[in-house]
Amino acid sequence: MSGIVWLASYLKSGNTWMRLALASAREGGVAVDINRFGGGDDTISASRRHFDSVLDIDSADLTASEILAARATAYRLVAETLGVPALWKTHEACTHGPDGTPIFPASATAGVVYIVRDPRDVAVSLASHVGGTIDDVIALMAESGRIASKATIALPLQLEQQIGSWSENVESWLDRGPCQPIMVQYEDMRRDMAAVLRRVTEGIGMPTSIAAISAAVGATDFKVLRAQEEQFGFAERPETAQRFFRSGIAGGWREALSAAQVARIERDHGTVMARLGYL
Amino acid sequence: MILEYHLCGLRVASALALPDVLPWSGDTRSADIEIVLGSVPDRLPGATYVAPFLQLAGDGQARVEISAVAAYRIEQGRRITVAPTPGGESSAVALFLLRAACGILWMQRGLFAMRASTVEIDGRAVALAGISGIGKSTLAAALIDAGHRLLSDDVSVIDATAAGGPLVLPTAPVQWLWRDSLAALDIVPGARVRSDPAMQKFERHVAPAFQAKPRPLAAICHLDRLVRARPVIERTTGAAALQAVRGHALRLHAAQKMGLEPTVFLQAAKIAASVPQATLRRPMTFDALRPFAQALPEMLASAGLWGGE
Numbered sequence: 009m010s011g012i013v014w015l016a017s018y019l020k021s022g023n024t025w026m027r028l029a030l031a032s033a034r035e036g037g038v039a040v041d042i043n044r045f046g047g048g049d050d051t052i053s054a055s056r057r058h059f060d061s062v063l064d065i066d067s068a069d070l071t072a073s074e075i076l077a078a079r080a081t082a083y084r085l086v087a088e089t090l091g092v093p094a095l096w097k098t099h100e101a102c103t104h105g106p107d108g109t110p111i112f113p114a115s116a117t118a119g120v121v122y123i124v125r126d127p128r129d130v131a132v133s134l135a136s137h138v139g140g141t142i143d144d145v146i147a148l149m150a151e152s153g154r155i156a157s158k159a160t161i162a163l164p165l166q167l168e169q170q171i172g173s174w175s176e177n178v179e180s181w182l183d184r185g186p187c188q189p190i191m192v193q194y195e196d197m198r199r200d201m202a203a204v205l206r207r208v209t210e211g212i213g214m215p216t217s218i219a220a221i222s223a224a225v226g227a228t229d230f231k232v233l234r235a236q237e238e239q240f241g242f243a244e245r246p247e248t249a250q251r252f253f254r255s256g257i258a259g260g261w262r263e264a265l266s267a268a269q270v271a272r273i274e275r276d277h278g279t280v281m282a283r284l285g286y287l
Numbered sequence: 288m289i290l291e292y293h294l295c296g297l298r299v300a301s302a303l304a305l306p307d308v309l310p311w312s313g314d315t316r317s318a319d320i321e322i323v324l325g326s327v328p329d330r331l332p333g334a335t336y337v338a339p340f341l342q343l344a345g346d347g348q349a350r351v352e353i354s355a356v357a358a359y360r361i362e363q364g365r366r367i368t369v370a371p372t373p374g375g376e377s378s379a380v381a382l383f384l385l386r387a388a389c390g391i392l393w394m395q396r397g398l399f400a401m402r403a404s405t406v407e408i409d410g411r412a413v414a415l416a417g418i419s420g421i422g423k424s425t426l427a428a429a430l431i432d433a434g435h436r437l438l439s440d441d442v443s444v445i446d447a448t449a450a451g452g453p454l455v456l457p458t459a460p461v462q463w464l465w466r467d468s469l470a471a472l473d474i475v476p477g478a479r480v481r482s483d484p485a486m487q488k489f490e491r492h493v494a495p496a497f498q499a500k501p502r503p504l505a506a507i508c509h510l511d512r513l514v515r516a517r518p519v520i521e522r523t524t525g526a527a528a529l530q531a532v533r534g535h536a537l538r539l540h541a542a543q544k545m546g547l548e549p550t551v552f553l554q555a556a557k558i559a560a561s562v563p564q565a566t567l568r569r570p571m572t573f574d575a576l577r578p579f580a581q582a583l584p585e586m587l588a589s590a591g592l593w594g595g596e
Contacts, residue, residue, distance in 0.1 A: 043514065057418045064541040065340040066386055066441075068419045068463075069379075071483040074355070078339040085338065085540075161466035161487045165420040241514040247571070 011087040011118030013212050014053070014186075015097045018149075018177045020133040021125035022194040024244070024252070026208075027097050029228040033205055033216045037223020042236045042253075043243050053083075053098035053112070054157060054166040062086055072159065072168045076105050079167075080113045087116035093212065099156075101172035102180040110186060117186040119212040125194035126286050127174045127277050128261035128270060139248030142269055149174040150276040175280040193284070195258045201225045230256040294320070294389075295398070295444045295456035296501050303369055305381050307461040307490065309499060320365055320392070322384065327358040327370040336544045340387070343544050349391045356380055359388035364395030376482050385459065386442065390538050394547060398456070399445040399554040400537040403507070405438040405455050406430045408584050411593070412455045412502035414443050415567075416535045417510035422569060425468040426510065428491065429580035432472055436498040437462070442537055445504060447554035452561050453504040460497035461490055471573035504558065506592040507532065508567040520567050520590045529559040531566075563592045 015030070017023040028040045051058055059075070060067050062085045067075050086094075102112055127149060135145040148154065154171050157164040171177060181189055190211040197204050205221045208214075216224075226232075234253040237245070245252040261270070274287060281287045291311035292299040298311050300318035331350045336343040342350040352358040356379045360368040367388050371380050393400040403416035404427035415423050424440050431437055439458040446454040466487035469476050476489035509523060509531050523531055533555040536542070542551045565587070569579055587593070 056420055060419055061540055063338060063340055064390075064538050066419065068441075068488070069382065069386060069480065070353070071355075071481060071486055074353070081339050158485070159465075160485055162468070163420045163465050163488075165418070240517070243512060243514050 010090045010093055011116050012083060012090070012096045013093045013119040013121065014112060014117065015095055015121050015123070016102070016181050016185075016189070017099065017123035018125070018127075018130060018174050019099050019171070020130050020137055022123050022192075022197050023097055023099065025197065025228060025230075025233070025256075026121065026123055026192070027095060028233070029201065029205055029224050030095055030208065030214065032224035032227045033209060033220050034214055035220075036217075037220040037227060039227050040233075042233055043240060051094075051096055052166065053096055053100055054169040056165060056167050058082070058086065059167060062089075067167060068159075068163050073106050075167055076111070077107065079111045080105060080109055080116070083111075083116035084113060087118075093118040093214070098169075099171055099177075100169045101177045102185045103170050103172070112186050114186040120181060120185050120187055120189035121192060121208055121212065122178075122181045122185070122189040123192045123194060123197075124178055124284055126258065126261065127281065128265060128273050128286075129194075129258060130174065131269070131273060132261050132264040133254060136254055137246065137249045137252070139246075142265065146269060146272050146276070149273070152176060173276070175277045178280050178284070198256070198258045201228075291318070293499070294385075295393070295458060297456075303381060303384065305385070305459075307381065307385070307492070308459045309494075309497075320367070322367045322369060325368045325370065327352075327360040327368055329358075331360070341391075341541060343541065347395060347545065349395075349541070349545075351383070351387045351391060353379070353383050353387065356383055359384060361388055361391045361395065364392055364397075367392060378478070379481055382463075382480060390442065391541060393444050394538060394542055394545070394551075397448075397550065399447045399453075399551065399558065401443050401445060401532070402441070402535045402537055403443040404440045404462075405443040405504075407436040407438060407498045407502060408587065411505035412438055412498075413505060413587065413592075414445075414455070414507045415510055416507055416531070421510045421512070422571070423510060424462050424464055425471075425576065426569065426580065428462055428464060428468060428472055428474065429576050430583065431462075431493055431496045432577070433580045436496050437493050438498050438502060445554075445558065446501075447557045451503060453558045454501045455504050456501050457497065457499050460494040460499075461492055463488060464491050465489075467573070471576060504562050506587060507558075507562055507564040508587070509535070509564065511566055511568045513568040513570045517568055519569075520565050520586050522590060522592075523564040523566050528564045529556055531564060532559045565590050565592055 032040050059082050062082050131145050135142045152173050156169050156171050157166040202225050209216045237253050242252045290301050292308040293311045297319035299320045301322035302324045331342045331344040333344045334342045335345050349361045356376045357371045403414035404423040405414045406427050417423050438455050440462040444456045478490045480488040536551050542548050
């Protein structure tokens, strides 16, 4: 069916990489431009521009609850216009609007790819991303119902979004999403991206080929993305981060985290980590 | 009591006070637009499109609703019926009239509404276009502080088919700015835009710095974020220029539903054919804002936007 394929994950879990690789594979394995979002109708779930456009309103004049109440309708209206499935990135937890209806409605959904990464590696990467200490980030990852992009003293380019804690984010999509998700582990992307892309493209019904996937893996190699950021910068890099594409390694937490920090993450997220095989 | 206002060069007779809009001071013509208070049905008779904020009917009527504030029925580009929500947020009724309801009204009148703040720089009307949150109003505020005059904030209404070329029709001497922009420019905030205390967005009245006369649209700058290795300003031409103007049309989705997309496309084409355009990438930090506004007139001239004058 047509509709939106949600590329969902917590922050710094490989979502941008997956999005670029799928965009490349869809076009036969072409080179990617990190500063051009996927092309076509691809975007992010909290895009203010798409919300305003499809609902014929200015979200900058609306309260957070007025926006939240209309989110699901916005996606349904978008889905009606799509000829082929569009890939939309999201870091939001799969939550509900004020009246209890899901924000990501099944009727607008063509698929879900949920990307998960060891939260100990997420902590290291996220600390660099937000320019905070690892302890601050560990606390942030444990914060239940955490909200990002709140429009209070300034108007963010993105709509307010509920990220939740790391565990809440994972479980919301795996257990209460609009459809059965295709679950991808970042560590598998590092190990064998071609195999992951084959599984994902097949799962979401994206026409591609072995050759296109192989080319897409090369076109989105970490070194390529990092070199592009070095040369041109990256529009999605926050002011707080030195660089967006940092090291990309899996298992780096062993050198970067103290025993106490590891223990805190494992205490905060042990249940979900065990479920995913990280413990 | 009926009050008379001057909005986009039109005479507006309104039963609703519009304190941000200039009073009518023109000739004795009859009103171009009537704003009345009355009931608005929950569902437009013959509605062909129903969404949370907008309904459309086959006869060209539209209904806009912000349920905590008011419902508005917009007819034939000349009449808006306003039904404030009982016990609702009365202070925002005029805001959504001017922004949401008039967005549809301009389209019904054959005018091109664009997501842009327009400022008169050295006698030339320059539209600063861009998506919500990119900093149109903030840059316009800094330009006002640098001595330039405002024609319109956030949305600019353009008569694309005016005899002498696209003409910017001034809206009202008011801006809507968030707390951080006000603080960065040392501006004292006016009234709150919405009563929700979490939303720190305020009015700024700029009557002394308002250009109330329609001005030919001299240039369009499409605002974007500054990223490394990209120029601060570069000309936008050809198909990209047409796409950029069309892309910043307000209510393009509604235009499609109303069968007005070809009209909007032709208006965008007329504007793109006669108005020079550039992409302007601004640093997003506030400390760079004032110097950027100071340097802008020179940047526009050096980019060749004044077309051989």
